[in-house]
Amino acid sequence: MESFIAAVRAGNTDGVHELLKQGADPDIVDEHGTPMVTLAVEAFDTEMLGTLLMRADAVDLERVDAGGRTPLMRAIELGDPDVVYSLLAEGARLEAEDAEGRDALALARYWHERDIEAEVRRRSGGPGPVRRRVIHSESPWTCEELSLGDVRFRTGRSAVLTDLEPRCGVAPSFDELLSRVLAEPNVDHAVWGEASIRLAERRDWAVWDSAAALRGARDPLERYIGAEVLRTTNLFDESDETPFDGPLVDLFLPWVVEEEDHRVVWSLTAGLTDTADPQVEPALPRGEAVLDALVRPCEDSPYEDLLHDIAHHRGFC
Known part of the structure; x- marks a missing residue:
């Protein structure tokens, strides 16, 4: 033993x-x-x-x-x-x-609301600085690990909560999930993938309209999550009617021409590539040029095939 x-x-x-x-x-x-x-x-x-x-x-x-x-x-x-x-x-x-008396969902909510760094300091009792390091998980997403002495916590609680809610029959609002992802400015963080996938799973036109409205946001992170939700909704739709194809092309074609943030351009380009619409081809060179100049040189970037990988890892496809 x-x-x-x-x-x-x-x-x-x-x-x-x-x-x-x-x-x-x-x-x-x-x-x-x-x-x-x-x-x-x-x-x-x-x-x-x-x-x-x-x-x-x-x-x-x-x-x-x-x-x-x-x-x-x-x-x-x-x-x-x-x-x-x-x-x-x-x-x-x-x-x-x-x-x-707290079940898994109640615990996830509780820990999501806690200050992780303060918890690390409290449990450690040590005076030193809290060490932070990025954790690259088995999926394409990341989180941080905070440690002091022998005490370690990781920052994936928002992603865990976002995963558990639909398992327990809870559907948080679009705005609530938006606030969760924007609280994590690193778009590689696991909550970005969870929120995108969970919203896309709803196949809900109200979600579509809320995501599309973010096209005009000043914050590029808001535009990025909007584009991700839209393209993921279309990507995961397996119906014969492909109801999201046309609206996505109509929205993404003018958007990709004017978009300046390379992360958003990647999402828009990937979304357009996933459609079979012949209108898309003329818009792709700009997106590909942005990828060549800004994204592909980043060897550790998980952008390429990101949602395909996470969906496969989580058993969605």
Whole structure:
């Protein structure tokens, strides 16, 4: 048992895999009462999590730690979207409640509203500066990790909340989701992808009109999210009638000619490329020139095929 716990803590997936083959129980707890799955959650170790969940039939995802938290509750608190998604994919229950009667959605709302840096400082008790680093996840999106001493949190809570709401039958307003993405000025942040996809899933003309209205916004980030919602709505529409194709072309063709922000130009160009309208071809060279000059030289840019990748990762297509 001790060797298994030590391997999980060390992130030794090969060792854990071998011990599982030899009959080790993945559902044990350490000396603090922490389940092995929760240890992987606390380490943000999705590879270890996947290894443990290979024996999902032997793992109780509702087993609580000494604080009365399931692995999913702990993952929501720590704020890494990929860890949360991995647990949900294996059947972690959204309805389970913590000691204060909060289910997964209530916890996501609670932690979304907390000041992460202040929480890191409070739990650490240390005087030093909070360290920040960008985390590139398994999906094309990013979040930040804030740490001080041994205390670590990640900034994906807004994305987690945006994902959980429709799972629980909640549809936040367009304006509420807009405010969430604009609170994260880095367009690579996971909440940008979640909000775009979740709004696009609605196939709602009211959402379409709200996104289209952002074309006239002064803030290029507002124009970018508007363009992303529109193109994603059309991209994910699989109906034979393709009802969004024509309106998208009518809106994007004049927009791409006048747009000055390269991120928005990329979104508009990608949206036009996804249509089969012959009017589109004359407008593409400008978009491609912008991409060549500003986007493609950025080796770490996740723009190309971004939404296709995230949709595939999340199982939407």
